[in-house]
Amino acid sequence: MRKLGGALLFVLFFLISLYLTFPFERIALGVLQEEGIYPKELTFHHFPPEFTAKEVRLNGIKIENIVFKPSLSFKDFKVLGNLCSGKLEVGFNRKLTNVNFHLEGLKLDRCPLKSDVKVKGALNGSGNLLFEKGFLRGGRGTFNLSGLNLENLNLGLISYKFLSLGSGDINYRVSGKNYLKVFGELSGKDADVSVNGGISVNLRNLNKSYLSFRVSVKLKTGNLKGKRFNFRVQGNPNSLRFF
16 A cells, blocks of 8 residues: 555646646647747746737737636637737637637727727627528627727718717627627717618638618707718728718
């Protein structure tokens, strides 16, 4: 028994030593770089096991800090990050068939949206996405916008240096392969807005996803008070067009 106990103790110390000296950072960095992800810095914490990456660029979007936390069973995972001066939390299973997310306090003027219209406001939200054989197949969620303001808006008849659209909810549900149906309403001091449209999601490069929305605006201020205008928003996330 004494020899067996000594052997078991040796195996235990060997496994702990192997765990503490295993090059997790180098292997993880190699995997990330193969996927085109280049963090400025990557570290591994042994107890509890988690990775921390700084200044990660993913599909052209800069995420300031990411913490990757596996469960003890390594069947479920959680990712925490800082995005657009807000907080991002994503949970998923090992097979990547079910992904849930939560956004808190994202500032739209800190997000990489390239448009002639300057957008300000806060974004919160939560939802889930279901994947099957590498395609987006199901899921739904809600985004809450608050303090939404547009600056330098010029749509022909509608031209405002500043337009307050207030707050409201934008909802989505997956409707077909890699397609999100989007709908919602906003109400503010200067206008009421309804949105209806969709997003064709490019899973390999989110910046190449295509957005197409029909937007209806009822103005509450200015010479056009009481008038309703309809227009479209189309394009990729980094190059939206209003017409």
